[in-house]
Amino acid sequence: MNASKQFEAQGYTILPKFFEPEEINQITHIVDRIFNQWQEENHHALIEQQLINMHSLTHPNYFEECRHERIQFFNLIASAKLTRALEQIFKVDMYFHNTQLFFNPYSKEKQPYWHRDLQYSPIDDAVQAAEQHNMLSLHVRIPLVAEKGVELIPDSHTRWDTELERNVRFELNDHRQNEALPGSVLIELEPGDALIFSAQIIHRGNYALNPGRKALDLCLGKPHPLVESFLDPIGLPNDEEMKYICDRTWYDLSRKLIPDHN
Numbered sequence: 001m002n003a004s005k006q007f008e009a010q011g012y013t014i015l016p017k018f019f020e021p022e023e024i025n026q027i028t029h030i031v032d033r034i035f036n037q038w039q040e041e042n043h044h045a046l047i048e049q050q051l052i053n054m055h056s057l058t059h060p061n062y063f064e065e066c067r068h069e070r071i072q073f074f075n076l077i078a079s080a081k082l083t084r085a086l087e088q089i090f091k092v093d094m095y096f097h098n099t100q101l102f103f104n105p106y107s108k109e110k111q112p113y114w115h116r117d118l119q120y121s122p123i124d125d126a127v128q129a130a131e132q133h134n135m136l137s138l139h140v141r142i143p144l145v146a147e148k149g150v151e152l153i154p155d156s157h158t159r160w161d162t163e164l165e166r167n168v169r170f171e172l173n174d175h176r177q178n179e180a181l182p183g184s185v186l187i188e189l190e191p192g193d194a195l196i197f198s199a200q201i202i203h204r205g206n207y208a209l210n211p212g213r214k215a216l217d218l219c220l221g222k223p224h225p226l227v228e229s230f231l232d233p234i235g236l237p238n239d240e241e242m243k244y245i246c247d248r249t250w251y252d253l254s255r256k257l258i259p260d261h262n
């Protein structure tokens with residue numbers, strides 16, 4: 001099955017050995033520096049709130065002393081190779097929404113939890129269900145260390161929850177968000193692989209099987225009124241930086257979605 005068909009049917013696809021080791025090294029070098037800064041600034045929250053991710057790695061605060069590295073990072077994550085691959089798979093114009101880095105929680109007590117990404121937004125579940133077929137929000141996962149790190153329910157991107165899934169996602173009727181769900185698939189990735197999955201598929205992380213995790217997720221998608229309003233312009237290249245970006249497709253569209261950039 002090709003990548004388009006696999007995504008259509010299952011809500012995810014893996015591009016094995018997509019990145020060269022040198023690309024992963026360069027991304028890792030920048031991500032490590034950002035992650036170190038973030039950990040210093042969020043040490044207490046990391047422990048007290050049992051955080052499992054950080055976001056907005058392109059925020060200018062992470063590049064105050066190395067501004068050129070921000071342009072390098074924008075170029076590395078939006079490589080011509082990746083933008084072309086997504087064009088071929090999805091045949092729609094994508095915009096760059098944000099970035100996230102997933103890691104293991106500080107404490108082993110924290111359990112992974114099944115969710116659809118927008119369930120933590122103010123958008124009503126019924127509205128999400130009704131708009132599901134009009135939306136395409138993606139995670140493009142670039143694992144920087146090997147992981148069995150994400151588990152998902154194939155096909156749940158095309159339909160809404162079964163009764164059990166709903167009970168588990170919302171912890172209703174004595175169910176818990178970390179219960180096993182039928183039909184789940186645990187994804188195993190090596191550095192160099194790329195995993196593309198729907199942000200609205202039912203999914204959860206896996207911490208226990210991984211001694212350490214470091215997965216960079218690019219959040220991309222087709223513009224849709226429900227999600228566009230969450231786009232934060234601070235994470236986008238500015239006018240000057242745009243001049244040095246080789247493949248501007250995703251960033252051009254993001255900037256068009258921000259009223260001041262029109």
Ligand SMILES: O=C(O)CCC(=O)C(=O)O
Pocket residue numbers: 052102103117139149150203204205206215217
């Ligand atoms: O990798 C993980 O820990 C969880 C991934 C996840 O929840 C997400 O990408 O929204």
